[in-house]
Amino acid sequence: MPATMPHTLAEAAEALAAGCTTAEALTEAALAHIADPAGEGGRAFITVHGDVARATARAMDGLRAAGLAPSPWAGIPISIKDLYDEAGQQTRGGSVALSDIAPAAATAPSVARLQRAGFVVLGRTNMVEFAFSGLGVNPHFGTPRSPWDRATGRLPGGSSSGAAVATADGMGFAGLGSDTGGSCRIPAALCGIVGWKPTASRVPLTGTLPLSSTLDSLGPLARSVACCEVLDGIMAGEDPAPPQPLGPVAGLRLGVLQGYVCDGWDAGVTEAFERTLSRLSAAGARVEKLAVPELAEIPQANATGGFAASEAFAWHRGLIERARDRYDPRILARILRGGQMPAADYIALLRDRARIIAGFAARTAGFDAVVSPTCPLVPPAIAAVEDEAEYGRINLLLLRNTSVGNFLDRCAISLPCHRPGEAPVGFQLMGEHGGDARLFAVAAAVEAALAA
Template sequence: MQRPLTDLRADLDTGRTSAAALAEAALDRARDPAGEGARVFTRLYEEWAPELARASDAVRGAGVPRSPVEGLPISIKDLFDVAGETTRAGSVALDDAPPAAAHSPVVARLLAAGAVLTGRTNMTEFAFSGLGLNPHYGTPLNPYDRATGRIPGGSSSGAAVSVSDGMAAAAIGTDTGGSVRIPAALCGLSGFKPTPRRVPRDGVLPLSTSLDSIGPIAPTVTCCAILDSVLTGSGADVPAPAALEGLRLAVPTTIALDGMDSAVSAAFSQALSILSAAGAQVREIVVPEFARLPAINAKGGLIAAEAWHWHRALIDRAGPRYDPRVLVRLMRGKDMSAADYIDVLEARAAWIASLETRIAPFDALILPTVPLIAPALATLEADDAAYGATNILMLRNPTFINFLDGCALSIPCHWPGTAPVGLMIAGAAGRDRAILSIGQAAEAALDAALRR
């Protein structure tokens, strides 16, 4: 079981371990030829991480730790600029791109906080899938049932497995349609997608400038809240857990509960029972806005248009080097007109206003993060139709919250020893600290009931 950041910080504070020891342990796991490290990282910081760790130990020894993540090993997705390195975004189409001139604000804030970066993590090429497959660098396997070989979820695939396998204490990913929450759910971790403007996106290779968010994958909700305070630059304290008694939680029955497999259905039902028993007021509601979203995005939506804008020149130059499954989705944006794009923007504004009014009486939405447990990798590699259908299902529920411009957590809600299942707790834009507070309370109730 992964250790929470608070436990690791306590060990550092009391001298039971050091940043150097934590970094070396993480690197050893990443270098283990029997492990997933070769597929988890596109670049492992074998020299930089020990240097950062030694500096952190010196700072702590002087009695001036810089933040709650001082000395903790953290991985970063291969989308963030690091000065002097080429940002490849899980692709080989950018191999000849110039190195970044400066750190992205996310990287700069992590370094200023004393985090020890262990490496850049693998991902779905250009972050354009919820499954995590990568034909260029390989696909890291889900920690659950490696005998079968299941997908980790994406696009932040390496990020999640870096945490599940102890190659990092936490990871930083991005989320445009679920790319933090999906791998968190499938790998049994917590993942937080903040309101997009909460964390600066400069120096981060974009997928959709309207929908991209930056957030953590970590062992617990408290870990996510600690990292959120670093990523936002706020330095805010972790919000206190909410009181579940009387909390108003809405379960959207429109589309969001469709297609659940038996494991997800059973775990979700049990989670609702646990929260209700703890005093939460759990109420099912109809959400017609969810049913309207496919029509709004019928021509490709914001992602297709905005991704095409960024990729069109690179596709002209290096299209044959793209993952074909990614390329075919990017090409959808080629035929969208400016009028089509403006139509989506206008429809989105009305959709958000309507949905915010509908959910205003509630403290949060709760729904399954994804309707399926992690499927076998081999099945998706062998069958393009299965890949496409599974990708749509995995992205469906998380995408509702991205389109809302909202914030959301995924937390584990499965029984120990069974396939990981994620419970999503979501709210409108700007409700981030409230969602983190509710998430802590829900996590505690689920952990106590399920005896993790």
């Protein structure tokens, strides 16, 4: 965004309150970025609500002038992923297989809560078809490019690809995503912003297109930890109050995961992650290596198929019968594998998951967060995944570290930890099940230490 524009939700709210800008000006600036033919707007968005967004912004300016703004955030433009219901809009999940679906009759509660707070919805962002990949590739609506090395064309990460690119490029101050195996955190890492995955039960899934009922969660992608905290709180139905000041990183106990998440790192990831650990240690954090044998049991538990494929197949099988030829073949193949999982294996997976969650919780008790690189790779070239084998290999690598948090049903966040000019690298912090407020505090402290 231009240097004169606010960068975070807090800065935008302050500028609006002080009369330094208007909701209409913020919205027009975001819409101009989306419409720029030299930018990524045409690939980052599937649908743009230009007229409605302008009307909403003007209404929020009028309410603020009358002292009736519904929240400090009223008039700030954001985007939503194409799997959230909006009354009167089709919910296509980034797919043409649902091109003839009826418009939604009601808006998802998580979106409606943000609208009641006065946020301006700019439009619906692009995503991996039916959210079933960590790469960000979409053959139907195009693949938005990561902000890094646009000349080459790098993967944005998925599945919330459009939300990440839009937020990074100034097409709104944040984007709503979803996270089943890392779909908020992976694109945040590959686009150099912040991505949040709440404890799954925190934000209602009502009014969203499912991938896996067991693993799905809804969260924001934004430009700071505080931005994500504001949006998460409203989506969860809490009072939209500004975050409270948080303490320093000194004294925090951070467990650095070993083993399963440590293979195949790019050199840039290794350098940025180790540098981040050194900075946090120098700032007073207690950084300790943490071996958790249960990590290695997760791929073993998923070996018979996992939750995502089996639960996706249960939802998709009727649609596949009607519209098989309209699916991305790579997504279709992954969904069809779910139909091969016996019920006995699914029941065993539920049992194994409960055991692994309990074991992991016992070993990580006493740590303020456990940490790892969000992804072992810096953004790969889009051209690299045109090869079928590379598509599968890179997808599994990008999903590996983040999917741990979904399997364990913990909250997790990705913060950028690279230096300016370097390839983007995400630093992932994972908290306890239900420990969302505490993890926000820890992440804010880490963010402040890295900015010092």
